Amino acid sequence: MTTSPSRDNGSRDHKSRDSTFRNHTARNNAFLADFRSMSTIGATAGGGVDRQAGTAADGQTRFWFRGLMEGHGFVIRYDEVGNQFALLELAPGAPYVAIGSHLDSQPMGGRFDGAYGVLAGAHAAIELMEQAAAAEGEPMFNIAVVNWFNEEGCRFKPSMMGSSVFTGKIPAEQALATSDPHGVTVREALNAIGTRGDFRLDVAAYVEIHIEQGRSLEDAGLSIGLVESTWGANKYEFVVHGEQGHTGATVIKDRKDALLGASALVVAAREIANRFSTDEHMVITSCGEFTVFPNSPVVVASRVDLLVDVRSTDPDVLAAADAELHRRAAEIEAFADVRIERGAEHAWDAKTYDQAGMKLAAASADKLGLGYGIVRTLAGHDSTNLKDMVPTIMLFVPSVEGISHNERELTSDADMLAGLAMLTEVAGRMVNGELVQK
Amino acid sequence: MTTSPSRDNGSRDHKSRDSTFRNHTARNNAFLADFRSMSTIGATAGGGVDRQAGTAADGQTRFWFRGLMEGHGFVIRYDEVGNQFALLELAPGAPYVAIGSHLDSQPMGGRFDGAYGVLAGAHAAIELMEQAAAAEGEPMFNIAVVNWFNEEGCRFKPSMMGSSVFTGKIPAEQALATSDPHGVTVREALNAIGTRGDFRLDVAAYVEIHIEQGRSLEDAGLSIGLVESTWGANKYEFVVHGEQGHTGATVIKDRKDALLGASALVVAAREIANRFSTDEHMVITSCGEFTVFPNSPVVVASRVDLLVDVRSTDPDVLAAADAELHRRAAEIEAFADVRIERGAEHAWDAKTYDQAGMKLAAASADKLGLGYGIVRTLAGHDSTNLKDMVPTIMLFVPSVEGISHNERELTSDADMLAGLAMLTEVAGRMVNGELVQK
Numbered sequence: 001m002t003t004s005p006s007r008d009n010g011s012r013d014h015k016s017r018d019s020t021f022r023n024h025t026a027r028n029n030a031f032l033a034d035f036r037s038m039s040t041i042g043a044t045a046g047g048g049v050d051r052q053a054g055t056a057a058d059g060q061t062r063f064w065f066r067g068l069m070e071g072h073g074f075v076i077r078y079d080e081v082g083n084q085f086a087l088l089e090l091a092p093g094a095p096y097v098a099i100g101s102h103l104d105s106q107p108m109g110g111r112f113d114g115a116y117g118v119l120a121g122a123h124a125a126i127e128l129m130e131q132a133a134a135a136e137g138e139p140m141f142n143i144a145v146v147n148w149f150n151e152e153g154c155r156f157k158p159s160m161m162g163s164s165v166f167t168g169k170i171p172a173e174q175a176l177a178t179s180d181p182h183g184v185t186v187r188e189a190l191n192a193i194g195t196r197g198d199f200r201l202d203v204a205a206y207v208e209i210h211i212e213q214g215r216s217l218e219d220a221g222l223s224i225g226l227v228e229s230t231w232g233a234n235k236y237e238f239v240v241h242g243e244q245g246h247t248g249a250t251v252i253k254d255r256k257d258a259l260l261g262a263s264a265l266v267v268a269a270r271e272i273a274n275r276f277s278t279d280e281h282m283v284i285t286s287c288g289e290f291t292v293f294p295n296s297p298v299v300v301a302s303r304v305d306l307l308v309d310v311r312s313t314d315p316d317v318l319a320a321a322d323a324e325l326h327r328r329a330a331e332i333e334a335f336a337d338v339r340i341e342r343g344a345e346h347a348w349d350a351k352t353y354d355q356a357g358m359k360l361a362a363a364s365a366d367k368l369g370l371g372y373g374i375v376r377t378l379a380g381h382d383s384t385n386l387k388d389m390v391p392t393i394m395l396f397v398p399s400v401e402g403i404s405h406n407e408r409e410l411t412s413d414a415d416m417l418a419g420l421a422m423l424t425e426v427a428g429r430m431v432n433g434e435l436v437q438k
Numbered sequence: 439m440t441t442s443p444s445r446d447n448g449s450r451d452h453k454s455r456d457s458t459f460r461n462h463t464a465r466n467n468a469f470l471a472d473f474r475s476m477s478t479i480g481a482t483a484g485g486g487v488d489r490q491a492g493t494a495a496d497g498q499t500r501f502w503f504r505g506l507m508e509g510h511g512f513v514i515r516y517d518e519v520g521n522q523f524a525l526l527e528l529a530p531g532a533p534y535v536a537i538g539s540h541l542d543s544q545p546m547g548g549r550f551d552g553a554y555g556v557l558a559g560a561h562a563a564i565e566l567m568e569q570a571a572a573a574e575g576e577p578m579f580n581i582a583v584v585n586w587f588n589e590e591g592c593r594f595k596p597s598m599m600g601s602s603v604f605t606g607k608i609p610a611e612q613a614l615a616t617s618d619p620h621g622v623t624v625r626e627a628l629n630a631i632g633t634r635g636d637f638r639l640d641v642a643a644y645v646e647i648h649i650e651q652g653r654s655l656e657d658a659g660l661s662i663g664l665v666e667s668t669w670g671a672n673k674y675e676f677v678v679h680g681e682q683g684h685t686g687a688t689v690i691k692d693r694k695d696a697l698l699g700a701s702a703l704v705v706a707a708r709e710i711a712n713r714f715s716t717d718e719h720m721v722i723t724s725c726g727e728f729t730v731f732p733n734s735p736v737v738v739a740s741r742v743d744l745l746v747d748v749r750s751t752d753p754d755v756l757a758a759a760d761a762e763l764h765r766r767a768a769e770i771e772a773f774a775d776v777r778i779e780r781g782a783e784h785a786w787d788a789k790t791y792d793q794a795g796m797k798l799a800a801a802s803a804d805k806l807g808l809g810y811g812i813v814r815t816l817a818g819h820d821s822t823n824l825k826d827m828v829p830t831i832m833l834f835v836p837s838v839e840g841i842s843h844n845e846r847e848l849t850s851d852a853d854m855l856a857g858l859a860m861l862t863e864v865a866g867r868m869v870n871g872e873l874v875q876k
Contacts, residue, residue, distance in 0.1 A: 107732045108682070154734040213687035233686070244546070244844040247724035248671070248749060248817035249651035252711050254840060259728055260708050263701035270698050270774075273690050286685035289735040290697055290728075294545045296592035297727040297745045298817075299843045307735045311686060336708075379686035379736075402692060405737045406682040 028417050031123045035416070038064060038119060039111040048407030049111045053104040053150035053161075054082070054186060059193030061103045065118065065147060072126050074145070078197030081175050082149035082190040083162040085201055088125055090132050090139045090431070094438060095204035097430045099124060099423065100146030102162075102382060106154055110409020112211045114151055116397070116416060120209050121145040124424040128431060140433035141204055148382040149190075155180045156189075158235075158346050163382035166201075167389045205436050206386040207357075209395040209423045211411050213379050215402030223418045225375040225396030226361045230384050231284075232318045232350035235309040237343035238265065238329070242336070244294065244302035255300055259292055261336035262304035266290070268328040269308050276321040281314040283321045284378060311378055315350055348384065357393035360435055364425040370418055379404075391436050393426060395419065466855050469561045473854070476502060476557060477549040486845030487549045491542040491588035491599075492520070492624060497631030499541045503556065503585060510564050512583070516635030518610050520587040520628040521600040523639055526563055528570050528577045528869070532876060533642035535868045537562060537861065538584030540600075540820060544592055548847020550649045552589055554835070554854060558647050559583040562862040566869060578871035579642055586820040587628075593618045594627075596673075596784050601820035604639075605827045643874045644824040645795075647833040647861045649849050651817050653840030661856045663813040663834030664799045668822050669722075670756045670788035673747040675781035676703065676767070680774070682732065682740035693738055697730055699774035700742035704728070706766040707746050714759040719752040721759045722816060749816060753788055786822065795831035798873055802863040808856055817842075829874050831864060833857065 041064055042049045042057030051057040062084055066076045069086035077085045084103075087096070101117025125143045132139055148166070153159025156178045164170040176187040190196045212218075217225050242258030269285040276283040286309050293303040310325060312318035329340045358374075365372040375396060377384075383394040397419035400410040411419075429435065479502060480487045480495030489495040500522055504514045507524035515523045522541075525534070539555025563581045570577055586604070591597025594616045602608040614625040628634045650656075655663050680696030707723040714721040724747050731741040748763060750756035767778045796812075803810040813834055815822075821832040835857035838848040849857075867873065 106734055106737055152734075153736065157735060159736060213684045214689065215692070231686075243841075246651045246817055246842040247726040247747065248669075248722070249815070249842055250840065251652070251720065251816075252708075252715065252722060254653070257708075259725055260704055263704035266698055266701035267705055270690075270695070277690065282689065284686070284690060286736075286738065287697055288685040288737050288739070289733055290730045290739075291733065292728045295727055295729065296544055296590075296843075297595060298591060298597060298724075299544055299726050300724065301726070301728075302844075309685065377687075378689075379684055402688065404684040404687055405734075406740075 024421070027123065027127060031119065031417065031420055032413055034068065035119055038115060042105065044108055044407055046108070046407035048109055048409065049105045050107050050109065051103065051105040052107055052155040053152060054155065054189030054193060056193065058104050059195065062147065062193065062195050065103060068122060069145065072129070077199035078195050079166065079199050080172050080196060081162050081165045081186070082195050083166055084147040084195060085199060086122065086145040088129055088143040090142050094141050095202040096144040097141045097427060098144045098146050098201065098203045098206045099427050100148055100206070100382060101208050101210055102148045102151035104150055104152050106152050106405045108407055109405055110407060112409050112411050113213065113404055114210070116211055116411065117209045118145065118147050120416070120420045120423050123420055124427050127424050128428050131428065139431045140438055141431050143431060144201055144203070151382055156186050160380055160382055160385055163385040167385040169385060203390055205390050205430050206383060206392040207395070207423065207427055207430060208381060208383040209397065209419050210381055211399045211404065211409070212375065212396040213399055213402065213404035215399070216375055217373060217396060217398040218400065218402070220373055222371045222373045223397070223415060224365050224370050224372040224422050226358055226372055227353055227377050227394035227396060228358065228374045229350055229352040229376050230348065230380070231311045231313050231376060231378050232315055233309055233311040233348055233380070234318065234322050235307065235346040238306050238308060239341040239343055240265070240304045240306070241339040241341060242300065242302050245300035247298045247300055250300055256337045257300050258304045258338055259301035261332050261338035261340060262290065262306050264332045264336060265306065265308065265329060265340070268332065269325065272310070272321050272324050272328070276317055281312055281317045283317060284311045285309065313350060313376060348380070351387065353387055353394055354391040357391055357435055360429055361393050361395060361426055364429065365422060368421055368425055370422055395422060395426065462859070465561065465565060469557065469855065469858055470851055472506065473557055476553060480543070482546055482845055484546070484845035486547055486847065487543045488545050488547065489541065489543040490545055490593040491590060492593065492627030492631060494631065496542050497633065500585065500631065500633050503541060507560060507583065510567070515637035516633050517604065517637050518634060519600055519603045519613050519624070520633050521604055522585040522633060523637060524560065524583040526567055526581040528580050532579050533640040534582040535579045535865060536582045536584050536639065536641045536644045537865050538586055538644070538820060539646050539648055540586045540589035542588055542590050544590050544843045546845055547843055548845060550847050550849050551651065551842055552648070554649055554849065555647045556583065556585050558858045558861050561858055562865050565862050566866050569866065577869045578876055579869050581869060582639055582641070589820055594624050598818055598820055598823055601823040605823040607823060641828055643828050643868050644821060644830040645833070645861065645865055645868060646819060646821040647835065647857050648819055649837045649842065649847070650813065650834040651837055651840065651842035653837065654813055655811060655834060655836040656838065656840070658811055660809045660811045661836070661853060662803050662808050662810040662860050664796055664810055665791055665815050665832035665834060666796065666812045667788055667790040667814050668786065668818070669749045669751050669814060669816050670753055671747055671749040671786055671818070672756065672760050673745065673784040676744050676746060677779040677781055678703070678742045678744070679777040679779060680738065680740050683738040685736045685738055688738055694775045695738050696742045696776055697739035699770050699776035699778060700728065700744050702770045702774060703744065703746065703767060703778070706770065707763065710759050710762050710766070714755055719750055719755045721755060722749045723747065751788060751814060786818070789825065791825050791832055792829040795829055795873055798867055799831050799833060799864055802867065803860060806859055806863055808860055833860060833864070
């Protein structure tokens, strides 16, 4: 599974990468050792991790990260919703270039999603610290490695919670009052793991590296993705209201079956994806959470809570697919004799990343001899929030077979190290004022 | 909600019933008081009860029932799977006429389902005890009031577990080893509430009274249903296997969405009920339990466990509907790119109750001046098992609007008392040898 980069001469042309990497064996070995160590926290039997936001395992990962960074002379700070900042002062009084991602995971998630980006950020920052110590002159910005709280949104909704609060999209109080299914609030969970504070980062620019969670880079044989834009997405919390009854004795015409209504909505969502996707504009619909009450074998369900999301690269196609979803929901209300309530909604438009950042990243990849492609991200990332606040660069490394949110999620050591080199180069240029000036 | 029977002169002709009941005011008042007391155990805010099998609340109800019966001189015994027997010896050495139902409930269930039948059995037995003491000669049989363990099957599957073991349809060891979703076995749950034993009842005949859980009696303005037969039913445990993925980043063609497959199966089941139901033969399909893994908002489901059942009055129609369900399941495997596994199956044929018992019950209703009708039961009952072992009579009382497995389940006091009078008359004739002889 772990091949040393100098021996990884697989299907791609790695000649120029090998020459780049040859001088960095010690740093690369340290990175891989740290990645293996970090992956033991919350490890699952199937090779993944379970470190949902605010759990004991998330807390352990945060303290492990704190130890790593403090050991290298960084200062750890937290903000009020538990975003974790490892600070390195290179230019006293200047704002920070932030390098980040998230250490929380899905239940039975992969060990690369988020965690790779934070650790790559840590090692990039350590490298830049050593370069700064050896160089003359002063960098323009300080460096913060950031672990955003609750990117996954599985225990506490919505996803990208920490970066949403940081960028002012969600009030801190609302995030802190959010409950998990057992009634534990974010405030209680964060206090329990002791990682809240009142720090506020003065951020000038942001860069994030993440696994692709799709297969376009792998299919094209590329090492790096430069993320051009996010897809537009509409996310709905639906509640289907039926009436509890006996599955045996209640005749069909008397049934108000919430499970039937919710199931029909799941099927309709897929049919909409199939119908609205064209060669030019893909539509993706999903339902990832579906909870039935009372969920007894002989009871007609009285209620189903489900999340449905609709995503597209094209705003007009998204709007059309969305309208169709709501038309179908009205039909299903009649079909299953249920009431479908639209609860909370979250939407983000298809938006582009900073063009100057794209150019800086392309120049960096060219310098390192890394093959790169322009990609869009279907998944949300913390950078989706940050890019609306400061100039932001989002980088991808390949995911084997595009498998993600799965214990079998995999990015090769060679790809992780290529990404680390890329991130170090990009962040170095940002710290030296190539993307934004003070 | 609770009207005294002498004042309940509603839409039906209660004249003859009133004259019957006038002499039984004390017994009726005692029954209603006991019913109110029993309904406080595991009471829910919505007026129902939550007394799932083997829980603390089920144990409390069992001890309450033990206290009631021991207070009247009955002896309490348990068998190895927790069936609870309140024994009254009237004819030493003779077999028993059993009168029973169940005290366990659905989560957020109604307070009448099962519990009414056990308490009516208790008061009928107490009345027969007093009649026997006052009369000359000896009854032919002894009396056992039975609380069958786990009729509902919501915590431990399958339903009708206690009576299935009693009638030899399920091995005791299999029942005892059955786990609830938290891994607690029936053996552990029964030991925890201390209601297991090694008693074996020598049963000669069985009678059960239960709420209809349908609306045919109410619609026809009748007080009593004589159950002629059960519907045939096939119950399946399906497991839909998909593959965990990211709801945002996994493109549609790469998805193996277990939730989509399971939802399509729920919709197909309803379509089959609609298609195969005719004026002559109704088909009812249901899915009452549906559990999604890992059930996270941004994860394509890897697995859904669901129960589907198909019921019909006609064996040929049932077989045709069943074949269609499996044909549709194969189609859905292709549609959603999932694998659908058929797990455990339970089936029972449409079967008739004892004809002599139907006649005895009709004569009893005529004597009491109670309007009755012949009905079929869609729901399974403990009598479904007992009728395959000994001559069995199954009686229904009306359910308001047919609502059941719901906190709003309701049977009026007048209907409960009419049922009690009916059960006392029927059980008295059985004890005196009118249905079976020693």
